Amino acid sequence: MEHIAPLIQTVLWVGLIAGIVWRFHSPIYGLLVALQKRIEDGSSVKAGPFEISDQIKPQDPIAQKEKAAGEVQEVLQGQDLQVELGQALSPVATESGRAAVMQSRYFQAEDLVLRSLQAEYGVPVNRQVTAGRDGGFDGLFLANGRTNVVEVKYFAGRGRSPAVRMSVQRLTAAIREYGWENTQIILALVFENAEDVKSVREMLSSAFSGNDVPVVLRVFTMDQLREQFGVANDTAS
Known part of the structure; x- marks a missing residue:
């Protein structure tokens, strides 16, 4: 029995x-x-406290092109590529040639920063995405229950700095409009010249302390990023 x-x-x-x-x-x-x-x-599908939002989609290639062109134009203003980047450009180099040099550097900086953040946080970073009513996000990822929106700014050298404050304001407005909670902006600054890092870091370290959306300042140099990922310096001698 x-x-x-x-x-x-x-x-x-x-x-x-x-x-x-x-x-x-x-x-x-x-x-x-x-x-x-x-x-x-x-x-959207919830898994515990996390949610994969159906808002996030790849940004249209045309919108990506327009955003990148605006970023490159910001960097070009007030910069001397021959001096700052060491490029073998003739004094009569065309404006399109200058823009092409800067565009190449800008895309490399953005790519290496997103790679670095992905390695640091150990999670995939969604690149060039949008939630529909914004100018696009360079990167977006979830880590430790927090949504991180990445904005990359490239500094070729001394001169007029990219419109950092306007970019942070744009992202803050979008995040608030979408009602995203527990979100922060990772403002990643990339410098060609290491000596320019200190002054800008000091200027911006407290500039966004009272921002409605927390801003985390991350500073890199191109040499640092190239060394991290074994990328050769393409500067012509």
């Missing part, structure tokens, strides 16, 4: 599970179908 009791118990459990599945077959099937459809459509 003592050997039959466990068998009976097992049979009862199997019967109970089979009865539940039979009784609630339609609701369970409908739930699974709905869940699969939401995932395929990109709708």
Whole structure:
């Protein structure tokens, strides 16, 4: 009898599970179908306290191009590429040639910064994304339950600095409009010249302390990033 009791118990459990599945077959099937459809459509799915938002989508290539062109133009204003970047450009180098040099450096800086942050936080960084009513985010990722919005600014050298404050204001307005909670902005500054780091770091370290959305300042040099990922310096001698 003592050997039959466990068998009976097992049979009862199997019967109970089979009865539940039979009784609630339609609701369970409908739930699974709905869940699969939401995932395929990109709708939000919660897992514990976290949520993958259906707002985030890849930014349109044209919008990416326009944003990058604006960033490059900011850097170009007031800069001397021959002096600051050491490029072998003739004195009569065309404006398009100057822009091409700066664009290459800007894209490299952005790529290496996002790689560095991805390695640091140990999570994938979504690049060039948008939630629909914003100018686009250079990067966005979730770490430790916090949403991180990345903005990369490249400094070729002394001269007029990129519009850092305007960028932070734009991101802050977008984050507040979307109602994103527990979000911070990672403001990543990339410098060609290490000697320029100190003055800008001191100027910006407290500039955004009272911002509605917390701002984390991260400072890099191009040499530091190239060394981290084994990228050769393309400066012509």
